[in-house]
Amino acid sequence: MKSIFIKISLYIVAIFFGTEGFAQSCNPYGTYINSEGVTDTLNSSLGFSGSAPLTVNFVANPVSHYDPNTHFEWHIFEQKNRHQAFLVRYEENTEYTFTQAGSFRVCLYEILDGDTVSIYDAITVSISESELVMPNAFSPNGDGINDIYKAKNGHKSIIEFRAIIFNRWGQKIYEWTDPNEGWDGTYRGKKVADGVYFVNVKAKGADGREFHIKRDVNLLRGFTESSIQTP
The missing domain is CATH 2.60.40.10 (Immunoglobulins)
Incomplete structure (x- = not known):
């Protein structure tokens, strides 16, 4: 005592x-x-x-x-x-x-x-409280800019993450579980065609917030920074 x-x-x-x-x-x-x-x-x-x-x-x-x-x-x-x-x-x-x-x-x-x-x-x-945003396009053309489809920079406090890429026929193309990683635009080691794909993301934040994101993903290999026309 x-x-x-x-x-x-x-x-x-x-x-x-x-x-x-x-x-x-x-x-x-x-x-x-x-x-x-x-x-x-x-x-x-x-x-x-x-x-x-x-x-x-x-x-x-x-x-x-x-x-x-x-x-x-x-x-x-x-x-x-x-x-x-x-x-x-x-x-x-x-x-x-x-x-x-x-x-x-x-x-x-x-x-x-x-x-x-x-x-x-x-x-x-x-x-911090959680934040997570997924982009709607990327350009895996090897120019070092936007070559990987992944969560936008600035995501915060994501403690659980799972993302799946599907093609237009519903076939699973790629899956990953780390928001810092992503899809390089290939399937079984080969480049997929340009076009529209779909992402389904389920995630959970440190604050208990749950994310369920479904959206189109535009794969545009022909897009580069130099292709932008300025007035």
Whole structure:
């Protein structure tokens, strides 16, 4: 009972007065792969604001010398409920994937002998609401412009995705499950004819929004940027 009381008391003190009064020995941070495929870092000074799904590897990063009886906990809170974590991980380093829209706080707890608690400044993560738009045409002619039929740039927080291309006779031509990928205008390794095809997309956003998109897809290999006539 005494141990629980001390933990709660220290937590309340940390909330109202900050963490300066504790002997802290860690410099926690997180790493993730950004939209360009490069590993990026976030910490209490530099959080994340962007799209889901977002997988972050959180690292306690303790100093070289600390009491062997120390253990660590990662507490993840919704911004709207800052005093009750919806998830606690009992490990020094942990990985978590954010799949819901909203703002979150990730706090590292340093616990010694079950009594002493250091609560580090929170790492903030903001996940946007979902957006998804499919184009009505593309030109797979090898000019490097609009060669792949895929979701328009700027799609956000799509956590489930499935798209199928059909020809005018209802035959399935291509299927993919990543909004960053798409159809190159071929079927079984051969180029299909120019003309109208159809796409059927079912997707779900981090905010729970469901997308069901059906539309024509115009395949226009003869179209290039240079073919546009300007007055």
